[in-house]
Amino acid sequence: MTLSEADRERLADLVELQPTKNSVLQDRWGMDSGSEVHQYLESTLRDYYYRDENSLIRATAEAAELVGEGGEGDEAPAVHMSDAERQVFAVIAGPGERAESVVSVLHAVRDEFDAPDLEAADVRRALQTLKRKGIVEVEHRTVPTYRLAVAREDVNLEDPSGDGEHAAASEA
Structure with missing residues (x-):
């Protein structure tokens, strides 16, 4: 899946803020509702996030690697x-x-x-x-x-x- 530069920046936000909620991402991304955040995640970042048993949004290992987190010398998320x-x-x-x-x-x-x-x-x-x-x-x-x-x-x-x-x- 190829991501635009704006999508990569939002993915970096997700990696940085995890574990997080729709409302936090809504504020960060300037969206109108948590529903809009959910729709964006499902349509654009589906392969790069999951929800844990507490329904908090977390980035996959692939997402962290894609945005440069967890590389050489860095601790993986x-x-x-x-x-x-x-x-x-x-x-x-x-x-x-x-x-x-x-x-x-x-x-x-x-x-x-x-x-x-x-x-x-x-x-x-x-x-x-x-x-x-x-x-x-x-x-x-x-x-x-x-x-x-x-x-x-x-x-x-x-x-x-x-x-x-x-x-x-x-x-x-």
Whole structure:
């Protein structure tokens, strides 16, 4: 997706302000309503943002890379992950490895984290969320298979306690 210079500037705002709300972007971009912000995000920046479980707007890793955040010497933006997403992230195949099915990832999570109650639907949901965040990529074979789109150490995990501290993926 090719973005105009104005769209790139707005994407940079999103990266800078994340996590954010429609109203904050509305003020920054001089739009008339949160609905107008939502329409713009969906029509122009759809591939570069997602909403977390609190409905806050966050930029994908690809968005941060596109606007020059998280490059050499810079710390990547913190990525918020639920417990299931963290578990999937910890066990899924790396960027150079063979992509895995949902069931394969499910078994790996159950083995690694002693999570017998975790279901395939939970893993599928976590994989789709990580895909939207630009962390996981899908390879379509007989069934969709997944692997990391970026190296684990290149992902800066947001501390789940919410105290503002960040944990490197290698520490997770």
